[in-house]
Amino acid sequence: MFKQKDIFPILICVFSLSFLVFGSAKAAVLYLEPSTGEYRLGETLIEKIRIDTEGECINVVGVDLNFSQDTLEAVDFSSGSSILTLWVKTPYIDQESGLISFAGGVAGGYCGEIPGALTESNLLGRIIFKVKGRSDLTLEEGRFGEEQLWARIKFLDSTQVFLNDGKGTPARLTKKGALFPISFKEIIEEPLKDSWQEEIEKDNIPPEEFSPGITKDPSVFNGKYFLSFSTTDKQTGVNYYEVAEQKRIAFMALGEKVWEAALTTYLLKDQGLRSIVAVKAVDKAGNERIEVITPKIGWQDVLPWAILALIIGLISRWIVKKLKLKKTPKKSLRDLTGQENEKF
Amino acid sequence: MERFLKFLLFLIVFHFLLFSFNSAFATSLIHVSDTISSSWSNVGVDHEIRFTVTTAIPASGKVVITPEDGYFTIPSALDYTDLDFILNGVGKDLGSSPTGSVSGVEVTSGTSGKITITLASGLSIASGDEILVRIGKNAVHQHTGDQQITNPTVNGAYKINIQTFDSSLNLLDRADAMIAVLSPVNVGLKVEVIGPVCGNGVVESGEQCDDGNTNSGDGCSATCQTEAPPPPPPTAPGGAAPAPPPAVPTKVILEGWAYPKSKVTALKDGQIVKTVYANSSAEFQAEISNLTSGTYTFGVWSEDKDKRRSITYSLTFYVRADTTTKISGIFLPPTIELGKEAVARGEILDIFGQTVPKSEVEIRVYSPGEEIVKKIKANEIGVWLLAFNTQPLEEGSHGVKARSQISEETVSGFGHILGFTIGKPLLCPMADLNKDGRTDLLDFSLLMFYWGTSNSCADQNQDGTVNLLDFSVMMYWWTERVVEACPRADLNKDGRTNLFDFSMLLYWWGTNNACADQNQDGTVNLLDFSIMLYWWTG
Numbered sequence: 001m002f003k004q005k006d007i008f009p010i011l012i013c014v015f016s017l018s019f020l021v022f023g024s025a026k027a028a029v030l031y032l033e034p035s036t037g038e039y040r041l042g043e044t045l046i047e048k049i050r051i052d053t054e055g056e057c058i059n060v061v062g063v064d065l066n067f068s069q070d071t072l073e074a075v076d077f078s079s080g081s082s083i084l085t086l087w088v089k090t091p092y093i094d095q096e097s098g099l100i101s102f103a104g105g106v107a108g109g110y111c112g113e114i115p116g117a118l119t120e121s122n123l124l125g126r127i128i129f130k131v132k133g134r135s136d137l138t139l140e141e142g143r144f145g146e147e148q149l150w151a152r153i154k155f156l157d158s159t160q161v162f163l164n165d166g167k168g169t170p171a172r173l174t175k176k177g178a179l180f181p182i183s184f185k186e187i188i189e190e191p192l193k194d195s196w197q198e199e200i201e202k203d204n205i206p207p208e209e210f211s212p213g214i215t216k217d218p219s220v221f222n223g224k225y226f227l228s229f230s231t232t233d234k235q236t237g238v239n240y241y242e243v244a245e246q247k248r249i250a251f252m253a254l255g256e257k258v259w260e261a262a263l264t265t266y267l268l269k270d271q272g273l274r275s276i277v278a279v280k281a282v283d284k285a286g287n288e289r290i291e292v293i294t295p296k297i298g299w300q301d302v303l304p305w306a307i308l309a310l311i312i313g314l315i316s317r318w319i320v321k322k323l324k325l326k327k328t329p330k331k332s333l334r335d336l337t338g339q340e341n342e343k344f
Numbered sequence: 345m346e347r348f349l350k351f352l353l354f355l356i357v358f359h360f361l362l363f364s365f366n367s368a369f370a371t372s373l374i375h376v377s378d379t380i381s382s383s384w385s386n387v388g389v390d391h392e393i394r395f396t397v398t399t400a401i402p403a404s405g406k407v408v409i410t411p412e413d414g415y416f417t418i419p420s421a422l423d424y425t426d427l428d429f430i431l432n433g434v435g436k437d438l439g440s441s442p443t444g445s446v447s448g449v450e451v452t453s454g455t456s457g458k459i460t461i462t463l464a465s466g467l468s469i470a471s472g473d474e475i476l477v478r479i480g481k482n483a484v485h486q487h488t489g490d491q492q493i494t495n496p497t498v499n500g501a502y503k504i505n506i507q508t509f510d511s512s513l514n515l516l517d518r519a520d521a522m523i524a525v526l527s528p529v530n531v532g533l534k535v536e537v538i539g540p541v542c543g544n545g546v547v548e549s550g551e552q553c554d555d556g557n558t559n560s561g562d563g564c565s566a567t568c569q570t571e572a573p574p575p576p577p578p579t580a581p582g583g584a585a586p587a588p589p590p591a592v593p594t595k596v597i598l599e600g601w602a603y604p605k606s607k608v609t610a611l612k613d614g615q616i617v618k619t620v621y622a623n624s625s626a627e628f629q630a631e632i633s634n635l636t637s638g639t640y641t642f643g644v645w646s647e648d649k650d651k652r653r654s655i656t657y658s659l660t661f662y663v664r665a666d667t668t669t670k671i672s673g674i675f676l677p678p679t680i681e682l683g684k685e686a687v688a689r690g691e692i693l694d695i696f697g698q699t700v701p702k703s704e705v706e707i708r709v710y711s712p713g714e715e716i717v718k719k720i721k722a723n724e725i726g727v728w729l730l731a732f733n734t735q736p737l738e739e740g741s742h743g744v745k746a747r748s749q750i751s752e753e754t755v756s757g758f759g760h761i762l763g764f765t766i767g768k769p770l771l772c773p774m775a776d777l778n779k780d781g782r783t784d785l786l787d788f789s790l791l792m793f794y795w796g797t798s799n800s801c802a803d804q805n806q807d808g809t810v811n812l813l814d815f816s817v818m819m820y821w822w823t824e825r826v827v828e829a830c831p832r833a834d835l836n837k838d839g840r841t842n843l844f845d846f847s848m849l850l851y852w853w854g855t856n857n858a859c860a861d862q863n864q865d866g867t868v869n870l871l872d873f874s875i876m877l878y879w880w881t882g
Contacts, residue, residue, distance in 0.1 A: 057658070059877040062870050081639040083660050085613040086846060088853065088873050105873055107614030107880035108643035108658035114671070121639045121662045160870060164658075166760075166878040168863050168871030205636050211615060215844045217836045219859065220851045228843040232613050234638020265847040 027172035028053050028161045030063070030124075032153055035178040039151065044194045045072070045129040047153060047178065050122045051083075051161070057111040058171055059164035061124055062089070062103035064156040069098035071151040071182050076128040076196065077102070078284060079237035083110050084124055086230055090263070091125060100127060109164030125237075127153075128196045131182055149182035200236055203285035207233040212279045212291055214268065227266040229279050229291070236284035245275040249304060274300060374398055375474070378504045378521035380495070388419075388492030390480030393521060395506055401469040404442065404511035409477065410458040412503045415496035418457035424449035426489035428478035429461055431469060435485035534672045594636065594665050599629040600674025601700045601750070602646040602654070604726050609882065611643035611656070615843070616882040622646070626700040626726060637665035644674055645881065648698035649725075652679035655759050656880060677759030678705055678728065678746045686765045686773060687734055693764065696729040698722070699748040699756075707732075708758075710743040722748070739767045772801040775818035783818060791818055830859035833876035841879045849876055 029052040039045050049063060061084060067074065077091035077100065084104030091102040102125060113121050131151065154177030161171040210231035216223055231238060243266045244257035253276055268277070277293040373395040380389045393409060401407070407429075411418070424438040427449055442448035442462040450460040459479065463469070483489035496502055503520040510516060553564035565571050602608045602622040610618040610630040622628040632642065640663055645656040654676045663669055683694030695707055702721060705728045709716040716736065722728040728746075742765070745758040775783045777790040794802035794810045802810040804817035833841050835848040852860035852868045860868040862875040 060870050060874040081662075083639060083641060085641060086877070088850065088870070103870060103873075105877045106641050106658065106660070107611065107877050107882065108641065108645075108656035109877065110641065110660050111658060114659060114661050121660050123639065162870060162874035164874070164878050166875055168874040208613065208636070209634060213843060215836060215838075215847075217844075217848060219835075219857070220848050226847060228847040230614070230843055230846070232638075234636050234640075263850075264843075265850055 027174050028056055028058055029174045029176065030061075030155055030159065030161070031176040032178040034180075035176065036180065038181050038183045039131045040183045040192065041131055042192050043131045044192070044196050045131055045151075045180070046196055047127045047129060049124040049127070050120070051110075051124055052122060053110065053112045053171075055112060056171055057109040057164040058161050059107075059109040060103070060105040060160075060162040060168075062158075062160045063101060063124065064158045065100040065127070065153060066156055067098045067100065067127075067129070067153045068151050069095055071132060071149050072098075072153070073130040073132050074100055074127055075130050076284070077237075078126040078128065078196075079104075080126070080233055080235050080284070082123055082125050082232075082237070083121065085232050087264075093127075106164075111164075151180045151182055153178045200285045203235040203283065204287060205233075205235055206287040206289040207231045207238050207281040207283050209289065210279075210281065210291055212277070212293055214273065214277070214293060221267050225268045225271055225273060227262075227268055227277060227279070227293075228264065229266075229281075230264045231281045231289065233281070233283040233287075239282050239284045239286075242280040242282070244278045244280070245270050246278065247275050249301065272300075274298075372398065373506055373508070373517045373519035376506065376519040376521050388480070388494050390478065390482040390489075390492060391504070392482065393477040393479070393504065393506065395475055395519060395521075397469050397473050397475060397508065397517060398471055399508070399516040400471045401463060401508050401516060402510050403463055403465050403468045405463050405468070405516070406509040406511075406513070407461040407463075407475070407477070408458055408505075408507045408509065409461075409479075410505040410507070411493060412496075412505070413456050415455065415502055416457070417455050417494040418451060418453045418459070419491050419494070420453040422451050422453065422459075422479075422491040422493070425487035426480060426483050426491045427459070427461070428476070428483040428485040428489075430476040430478070430485070431467075432474055433476075436464075436467065437486060534670075593633060593668065594663065595631060595633040595668050596635060596640070596642060596663060597629060597631050597668065597670040597672075598642060598644055598659075598674055599627070599670070599672045600644070600676070601626045601756075602628050602644075602676045603648040603679065603698045604701060606646045606648055608644060608646045611641075611645075611880075611882040613641055614643070614880060614882055624701075624725075635663050637663060639663075642671075643880070643882070644676065646676055648679040649727075650679075650681075650698070652681055652697060653881075654679055656878075673754070675700075675748070675750075675754060675756035677756040678722075678748045680744070680746050680759055680762055682744070682762050682764055684764065686767065689737065689739055689766050690733070690735045693732045693734050694729060695732050695744055695746075696727070697746065698726045699728060700750055701726045703748045703750045705730075705746055705748050707744060707746045709737070710745075710761075711737050711740075734766050737766050739765075741765050767806055772804075775804055775814075777801055787818060791815060830862070832879040833862055833872070834879070835859055840881045841876060842882055845876060849873060 031050055031052070033048040033050055049065075051058070051061065074093045074095055077093060079087070079091065082104070083106055085106060087102065087104040089101065089103035091100065093100050104124075129151075155175035159173065159175060161173050163169045163171050208231050210229055212227055212229035214225055214227055216225045220226070227243060229241065241262045241264070242259040243262040244259045245268065246257050247254045247270070257278055259280060262279075266279075269275075273295050275295070277295075279291050279293075281289045281291075375394065375396040377394050379392040379394075424440055427438055429436045429438055429447060437446045438449050438461070439446040440448060442464050444466045445464050447464045447467060448462040450462070452458045452460075461477070469475070478484075479489070480492040481489045505518070505520050507518045508516040552570040555562060555564040563571050598610060604622060604624050604626045606622050606626070608620050608622055608628045608630060609616055610620070610632060612632055612635075617632050618630045620628055620630045628646075630644070639660065641658060641660040643656045643658045646654050648654075657674055657676055659671060659674075661669070661671075678699035679697040681696055683696070687693050697705075699705055699722050701724050703726070705720050705722055707718045707720070707730050709718070709732065718730055718732065720728055720730050741763060743761050743763050745761045747756045747758045749755045772779065775787055775791075777787040791802050791810065791814060797810055798808050799810055800806075802814060804814040807813065830837070833845055833849075835845040838844070849860050849868060849872060855861075855868055856866050857868055858864070860872060862872040865871065
């Protein structure tokens with residue numbers, strides 16, 4: 001019925017049919033919450049990025065999102081309570097091109113929610129949007145005009161998820177974006193709540209405790225010592241890190257700490273490792289967690305004090321001696337005089 | 345162009361036929377779904393089957409539910425008490441046989457079973473009516489179910505067929521609901537939360553009030569804190585205010601099985617927070633405190649007596665403040681090692697490791713197109729050894745993995761997958777043709793020199809010719825042996841994969857550093873990060 005060359009379309013159709021049939025096979029699902037609903041101009045929209053691994057264990061997620069930059073303004077990104085604990089690409093917002101991207105991972109992998117566990121635990125991050133109007137549309141036009149404004153958020157094709165299989169296998173992925181109509185109604189009647197600001201005001205818990213470490217390796221930073229650290233914040237998320245190296249003499253720190261912005265890796269200035277190293281993690285609400293590495297007391301620390309003590313000792317001895325010398329001749333002279341008197 | 349038009353025409357005809365085929369059954373049930381309480385393989389689960397009828401089912405008609413033949417098991421004890429039949433949201437009475445008002449349920453048990461619901465003689469279902477059938481412990485109308493259909497033992501997508509018939513057994517509607525069956529990731533885990541539960545109506549530690557709901561604005565907030573104006577404090581009979589109940593510390597207890605007397609390392613968000621020792625029965629318990637409310641990822645790994653490392657067992661869940669969350673049933677898979685990575689066909693391959701004493705170890709040898717399953721018992725100290733006869737295996741690459749079972753319900757997941765090859769003993773193993781301990785350009789030059797010949801050293805797959813297959817083998821080892829320089833993403837070679845290695849990975853990000861580029865694709869990228877996180881020790 002079909003010639004050999006017609007086998008190609010048949011194969012295509014069989015393939016497309018098999019895709020239809022098996023299209024529902026397991027694949028990690030990246031989705032946004034909320035994905036529908038109506039938002040008012042000026043309203044804060046907290047968009048949660050979630051993952052359903054569908055029984056697979058994954059360990060790395062790299063997300064690239066596109067949003068309607070004319071109707072949405074991305075004002076912040078929160079990693080609070082994210083399952084991602086290590087970030088290779090910290091969240092980056094480009095309002096001009098409507099892009100948000102980040103990449104992070106879960107050490108040991110994430111295999112989905114545990115049956116019986118409390119609340120949802122599949123959050124990757126939250127984007128805080130402010131709903132805004134379109135520059136070419138006046139408020140009046142928007143409120144009374146027929147043109148409906150939309151806000152769209154979608155995952156780009158470059159979004160990737162990797163399986164926790166030790167081979168870096170990309171997971172099959174289903175991506176679900178979000179589309180919201182923008183409402184101009186009730187803009188005046190009811191004051192708008194800034195739920196993100198409220199959340200920030202409520203957060204009084206600092207980031208989690210962490211243990212920074214110092215190491216060196218011939219292959220990086222020309223074999224110089226560097227600092228590694230990372231922590232999480234379960235509420236609003238870590239905002240930034242700072243590092244301070246503080247000179248000291250033995251047990252005494254010298255001067256004030258001078259904080260410098262840092263990422264999770266920091267090349268130490270004091271390669272002699274004699275300084276106190278402090279790492280500060282600050283969350284979105286400004287709560288701070290400071291961890292300090294105090295170097296062990298070495299002979300270098302003790303030596304100046306020992307020299308100082310020696311000098312002081314010597315000086316004291318010299319003074320005492322001098323004092324004695326000053327006193328002794330008078331006494332001796334008197335004694336001598338006495339002796340001499342007695343003698344003579 | 346003609347060919348394209350022909351193809352297009354074919355596509356149109358094909359899709360027309362496809363849809364015609366679907367509609368050839370006169371009608372198909374719509375909005376069909378089957379929600380199961382667990383996707384895990386080989387476990388009893390509740391089914392919630394929903395569909396909308398397109399052809400009316402007359403009185404005494406039938407609804408037949410048939411799980412895919414040979415995969416699901418319907419227990420013989422399952423009967424009408426384990427079913428709910430809900431029509432447009434209203435539960436209909438069920439019995440063992442149909443009457444005027446009661447619909448009858450007939451169950452054919454076994455792996456080729458089916459469930460037939462015969463409508464009561466006074467009950468008919470109209471087109472557009474929505475039907476929900478609950479099967480299992482989720483059945484609550486009239487009786488509470490206690491029997492469940494068992495999921496298939498093998499992972500995959502399965503059909504649940506639903507058909508409707510009239511009283512003369514003429515087919516009216518049909519449809520298939522698809523469900524997925526997966527390997528359990530967290531088998532046998534038990535989650536226990538000790539502490540206050542806001543909204544249960546009982547004022548517990550950490551709560552200022554509990555009005556039985558989690559609504560704010562009603563005097564008691566969603567987190568059970570009093571909202572202004574505060575209610576007057578309760579007064580004890582003696583006039584003294586009652587002392588507040590002691591607060592439960594926010595902590596997590598992880599317990600389960602590792603290896604006898606092994607050191608068990610617990611991680612919190614990738615950082616080591618606790619090390620404990622398992623007892624001689626391999627049981628361990630790790631308590632982690634200093635936590636706040638939020639989502640945490642806890643990991644557990646261990647090393648057996650011969651320093652073979654387990655996988656990192658990872659758990660992500662929400663920790664509530666002032667509660668103790670106890671996760672029990674963590675079962676680290678057995679450690680596994682091979683006596684050799686390459687054996688001749690028929691040679692005995694030792695596969696061994698350690699697990700929970702006297703547990704049953706299931707070893708699966710993967711071969712192209714088949715899987716060989718062997719079961720053995722671990723000894724008193726958990727050591728297990730399988731002398732595997734490789735005779736049934738074809739020459740080529742194979743994989744092996746293992747899991748343990750203490751009881752019917754307590755089964756570990758699979759651990760690391762190891763690979764081995766079967767073939768004639770190689771003269772130059774790992775494509776190291778010049779035997780300098782490396783597989784590199786020099787070996788490639790030698791391979792090119794021997795190209796097309798039968799050189800037994802270069803002929804890696806022993807097929808009599810040095811060809812592309814041997815080049816492929818060389819490429820495999822090229823990667824593997826370079827990675828051997830920094831195995832397990834331990835970039836600074838301190839025996840751990842932790843933040844230091846992460847720092848180094850970031851340092852080399854985007855470059856082609858051979859050590860950080862774990863998969864040797866020429867760039868240090870997310871794939872290498874993924875490999876690092878797999879091997880993470882904290």
